[in-house]
Amino acid sequence: MGEEEYKVEQIIDAKQQQGKWFYLIKxxxxxxxxxxxxxxxxxxxxxxxxxxxxxxxxxxxxxxAKSL
Structure with a gap:
């Protein structure tokens, strides 16, 4: 059986932890x-x-930054 591939609809947020980037995926x-x-x-x-x-x-x- 093959793995189902999930499709990214939108990236909502990002964070960096221990030098790696993580993205919050919809x-x-x-x-x-x-x-x-x-x-x-x-x-x-x-x-x-x-x-x-x-x-x-x-x-x-x-x-x-421009609005400051």
């Missing part, structure tokens, strides 16, 4: 109760979503 077809923290190395098929999340987070940080 899985496609699943409710918020199934969101989970996943290490970056397990998200090799989700590099576009990670890139998009990081760009959005950087833009928000820059926008809030």
């Amino acid at each position: 899985w496609k077809g699943y409710g918020p109760e199934d969101n989970s923290w996943e290490p970056e190395e397990l998200l090799e098929h989700s590099q576009e979503e990670i890139k998009r999340f990081n760009q959005t987070r950087l833009k928000k940080a820059c926008d809030s």
Whole structure:
């Protein structure tokens, strides 16, 4: 039997622990109760979503810094 591959719908948050990045994942077809923290190395098929999340987070940080 093959493993079912879960699809990332959205990356909600990120954190760094012990030098590794973890992302809070909203899985496609699943409710918020199934969101989970996943290490970056397990998200090799989700590099576009990670890139998009990081760009959005950087833009928000820059926008809030400008408003100070």
